[in-house]
Amino acid sequence: MNFFISNAYANDGAFVPTxxxxxxxxMLVIFGIFFYFMIMRPQQKKAKAHRELMAxxxxxxxxxxxxxxxxxxxxxxxxxxxxIALNDTTEVVIKRxxxxxxLPKGTMKSL
Numbered sequence: 601m602n603f604f605i606s607n608a609y610a611n612d613g614a615f616v617p618t619x620x621x622x623x624x625x626x627m628l629v630i631f632g633i634f635f636y637f638m639i640m641r642p643q644q645k646k647a648k649a650h651r652e653l654m655a656x657x658x659x660x661x662x663x664x665x666x667x668x669x670x671x672x673x674x675x676x677x678x679x680x681x682x683x684i685a686l687n688d689t690t691e692v693v694i695k696r697x698x699x700x701x702x703l704p705k706g707t708m709k710s711l
Contacts, residue, residue: 654696657682662703665694670708 657663661673663684669692671684680696 653702654699657696657699657702662705662707663699664701664703666698666700667694669694670703670711672708 657673657676659673659676662670663673663682664670665684669684669686671686671692673682674685674691675683676696677683681693682696682699683691683693685691
């Protein structure tokens with residue numbers, strides 16, 4: 601009637617149990633290192649590249665916004681806003697953080 605319970609066999613002393621707290625600590629450290637190199641570090645590098653892109657925006661650059669607008673930077677203000685000329689008559693003001701990328705010169709004319 602012991603279908604669900606396995607029989608216990610005596611140990612001859614060859615197996616020495618390890619400290620489970622040490623193994624748990626080692627596994628946590630390995631998981632933390634894995635988490636850092638697979639998730640946090642690439643995200644930090646991407647954020648740093650975006651901050652450098654935002655700092656390098658100047659008047660005359662052609663930019664693509666996260667909303668999909670393509671325009672030329674008409675004015676850069678100190679408080680973090682950009683004035684972008686979409687065409688000769690239309691300008692919009694956006695926050696500098698919403699620029700997705702800086703496009704090569706002449707992109708607007710080719711569209």
